[in-house]
Amino acid sequence: xxxxxxxxxxxxxAVLVASAISMTSPSIxxxxxxxxxxxxxxxxxxxxxxxEGQDMVxxxxxxxxxxxxxxxxRGDKVEVVVGDDGGTPKSATLAAQRLLTLxxxxxxxxxxxxxxxxxxxxxxxxxxxxxxxxxxSIRLSEKGLKKFFRTCPRDDEQGRVLAxxxxxxxxxxxxxxxxxxxxxxxxxxxARAIFKSQGISxxxxxxxxxxDRDFAVALSKIQAQNPDIIVFTGYYPEAxxxxxxxxxxxxxxxxxxxxxTNNRTLVEIAGRAAAAGYYFxxxxxxxxxxxxxxxxxxxxxxxxxxSLPSSxxxxxxGDAFQVIAEAIGNVGADSTKIATYLHNDLKDFKGLxxxxxxxxxxxxxxxVYRLYQVDEQGDFSLRE
Amino acid sequence: MAHFVEQIIFGLTVGSVxxxxxxxxxxxxxxxxxxxxxxxxxFALGAFVGYIFLVTLNWGGLLGPxxxxxxxxxxxxxxxxxxxxxxxxxxxxxxxxxDRLAAVVxxxxxxxxxxxxxxxxxxxxxxxxxxxLLPTIVWRVAGQSVPLIRVFVFLTAVVTMAGLYLFINxxxxxxxxxxAAIDQGAAKLMxxxxxxxxxxxxxxxxxxxGLAGLLVGIYYGQINFNMGQMYGLKAFTAxxxxxxxxxxxxxxxxxxxxxxxTLGDAYISGAWKDxxxxxxxxxxxxxxxTGILPERVAEKL
Numbered sequence: 001x002x003x004x005x006x007x008x009x010x011x012x013x014a015v016l017v018a019s020a021i022s023m024t025s026p027s028i029x030x031x032x033x034x035x036x037x038x039x040x041x042x043x044x045x046x047x048x049x050x051x052e053g054q055d056m057v058x059x060x061x062x063x064x065x066x067x068x069x070x071x072x073x074r075g076d077k078v079e080v081v082v083g084d085d086g087g088t089p090k091s092a093t094l095a096a097q098r099l100l101t102l103x104x105x106x107x108x109x110x111x112x113x114x115x116x117x118x119x120x121x122x123x124x125x126x127x128x129x130x131x132x133x134x135x136x137s138i139r140l141s142e143k144g145l146k147k148f149f150r151t152c153p154r155d156d157e158q159g160r161v162l163a164x165x166x167x168x169x170x171x172x173x174x175x176x177x178x179x180x181x182x183x184x185x186x187x188x189x190x191a192r193a194i195f196k197s198q199g200i201s202x203x204x205x206x207x208x209x210x211x212d213r214d215f216a217v218a219l220s221k222i223q224a225q226n227p228d229i230i231v232f233t234g235y236y237p238e239a240x241x242x243x244x245x246x247x248x249x250x251x252x253x254x255x256x257x258x259x260x261t262n263n264r265t266l267v268e269i270a271g272r273a274a275a276a277g278y279y280f281x282x283x284x285x286x287x288x289x290x291x292x293x294x295x296x297x298x299x300x301x302x303x304x305x306x307s308l309p310s311s312x313x314x315x316x317x318g319d320a321f322q323v324i325a326e327a328i329g330n331v332g333a334d335s336t337k338i339a340t341y342l343h344n345d346l347k348d349f350k351g352l353x354x355x356x357x358x359x360x361x362x363x364x365x366x367x368v369y370r371l372y373q374v375d376e377q378g379d380f381s382l383r384e
Numbered sequence: 385m386a387h388f389v390e391q392i393i394f395g396l397t398v399g400s401v402x403x404x405x406x407x408x409x410x411x412x413x414x415x416x417x418x419x420x421x422x423x424x425x426x427f428a429l430g431a432f433v434g435y436i437f438l439v440t441l442n443w444g445g446l447l448g449p450x451x452x453x454x455x456x457x458x459x460x461x462x463x464x465x466x467x468x469x470x471x472x473x474x475x476x477x478x479x480x481x482x483d484r485l486a487a488v489v490x491x492x493x494x495x496x497x498x499x500x501x502x503x504x505x506x507x508x509x510x511x512x513x514x515x516x517l518l519p520t521i522v523w524r525v526a527g528q529s530v531p532l533i534r535v536f537v538f539l540t541a542v543v544t545m546a547g548l549y550l551f552i553n554x555x556x557x558x559x560x561x562x563x564a565a566i567d568q569g570a571a572k573l574m575x576x577x578x579x580x581x582x583x584x585x586x587x588x589x590x591x592x593x594g595l596a597g598l599l600v601g602i603y604y605g606q607i608n609f610n611m612g613q614m615y616g617l618k619a620f621t622a623x624x625x626x627x628x629x630x631x632x633x634x635x636x637x638x639x640x641x642x643x644x645x646t647l648g649d650a651y652i653s654g655a656w657k658d659x660x661x662x663x664x665x666x667x668x669x670x671x672x673x674t675g676i677l678p679e680r681v682a683e684k685l
Contacts, residue, residue: 046500048610050508180655207655211614213604216394217649220387237510237606244605248531250522268512269606310509 036079037333039064039324040099042109042119043317047087048211052111055314056133057082060108060321062300073328085110089118096122104128105333108320111313113137114182120148129339131320134313136259137182141361147339149362151316151323151353153283153369155183158258159190161281161369166229166256167198169279175204175227177218179234187233187258203227208238215242216249223251235260239278240269247274259283259369263311267378278374283312283353285372285380294352312353319351390529391650392643397534399642400541404596405619406626406634407548408589414565414629415585417484421491422471423593424616425498428609430464430594431601432506435513438602444517453602460598461591468590469583503609513605537599544595545635548588552631561585565629621665627675637675
């Protein structure tokens with residue numbers, strides 16, 4: 001009896017979980033009319049960046065629904081096909097192949113630079129345009145790939161703004177900390193080079209481990225070097241722990257970070273008192289997207305999901321989807337024509353995050369970064 | 385020198401959490417010769433159960449921090465113990481008489497399953513414990529800052545481990561556990577209910593892991609669904625360093641690993657911290673697979 005009972009409960013649990021997964025998984029969209037245009041979304045819907053990936057999909061689904069409600073593109077419905085890259089290069093290659101097998105004409109994604117890099121050649125060989133949304137690593141667009149684009153800015157741009165702001169704010173003894181990911185190390189090295197060219201030399205340069213929670217040792221080492229600002233180029237969970245443990249030490253040095261810390265969970269984890277005063281450079285936050293398109297969109301999103309996307313990257317994924325839709329609307333669902341259109345004909349497209357054009361490398365044109373500071377209420381306030 | 389003392393304090397806090405989790409690996413291995421790879425997920429589950437009561441239901445605000453943490457610690461232990469028990473029933477008991485490899489594969493499967501259950505239930509984003517749950521009190525000892533909460537984490541772990549040690553070495557049931565660890569067949573012939581021993585081991589181990597999860601949640605304030613992965617690996621390393629299957633070894637291994645990490649972080653480089661921990665694992669596996677404690681002790685649970 002006992003064994004049977006447990007087996008039954010186990011099966012019931014498995015069924016419940018499976019149905020919960022399929023309900024939350026947005027990839028299953030069926031019952032379209034005969035001709036649909038498939039657009040791929042490659043995002044980390046599971047894994048450590050799952051919240052980013054899930055928001056990407058939510059944003060794009062809303063945009064796709066809006067397009068379809070208006071009759072689709074050139075009379076055809078758009079179908080969003082989701083491929084889960086799991087936030088790792090290995091799963092990403094599988095996701096890419098799956099999307100290509102399903103016949104997507106263009107792909108939005110993905111978030112992590114190393115993950116995007118693993119799939120670039122796969123899409124390129126298949127001749128399908130790829131628009132990365134959070135991958136800021138420089139070399140992605142330095143390979144001469146004709147069908148690679150991104151709606152996010154590059155790290156050198158960010159490094160330049162980050163180092164510039166540190167100098168503008170009047171700091172001269174930065175301690176630089178990264179987390180050994182290609183994004184964080186790239187950004188740290190970029191900022192370091194720019195500091196050097198301006199005659200500022202850092203007093204500390206080392207890495208912490210991503211996923212780590214205890215930075216007491218690193219902080220006491222940094223404190224021993226007496227910096228006047230800590231430049232942390234990693235992601236928000238670690239940044240939050242650094243802020244929290246720095247406060248616990250009773251140490252009052254300011255901290256500045258990059259765009260991967262633009263996530264409201266940072267304040268929750270660190271606590272308002274510890275997060276107050278934290279600087280970061282980032283593309284504008286959702287609340288500072290004042291374009292009518294963005295305001296309207298966020299209203300719809302809020303109504304549907306009862307919250308805002310937790311970061312700006314999901315919105316940049318929405319922009320990537322919109323430019324693909326714009327291209328298809330103008331030249332049809334042909335991969336090569338879409339890429340040519342994005343390179344040559346798309347000028348100052350009104351996206352959610354501002355106007356969008358691409359240069360010959362596929363990078364987005366224009367100054368995107370802003371300086372933010374966390375205020376006493378824990379809100380991200382724009383500084384100019 | 386003062387700097388060194390501070391690192392030791394940090395190392396002991398980190399290490400005591402590893403030790404608590406390592407106990408779960410080591411007890412299960414001692415009795416069943418099975419690495420319970422899902423143990424890290426039970427640790428994460430403990431953190432999330434704590435999250436329900438301390439954050440979602442806000443017991444911290446309703447009952448005051450001390451009482452709330454006390455009650456929640458008990459609830460977390462019970463909940464993870466039950467989860468561990470269910471895990472044993474579903475994933476391990478049916479395989480007791482099959483190949484050991486089958487049980488390991490089942491353990492890995494259970495780990496992936498539990499991790500994804502946590503993700504589906506609580507979502508993929510990081511969850512934060514309220515930062516103001518415990519007051520930030522920092523003692524100044526000889527110019528060094530000693531945060532009270534680190535001492536709290538360390539003492540909780542040490543007291544729990546001391547209790548376990550007494551239970552294993554001073555009670556009749558502890559004797560039965562030790563007997564089952566040495567030789568299940570002989571223990572059965574001597575009238576030890578091995579099935580019950582395994583069931584109890586699968587209650588105690590997960591309860592300790594869950595408690596460690598709660599401590600990590602309260603102290604560091606951030607939890608996420610795959611937090612069990614790294615902590616599980618580190619604790620597994622700690623258990624191997626101490627000699628897997630050896631309870632005292634797991635405690636010592638945990639503390640040693642914590643110290644190794646913090647000292648490596650402080651005197652070599654932060655980037656090498658994880659590498660050092662796993663180099664230690666490799667060296668132990670190559671040169672002393674029974675762990676650093678003398679062989680005689682390592683044979684026993």
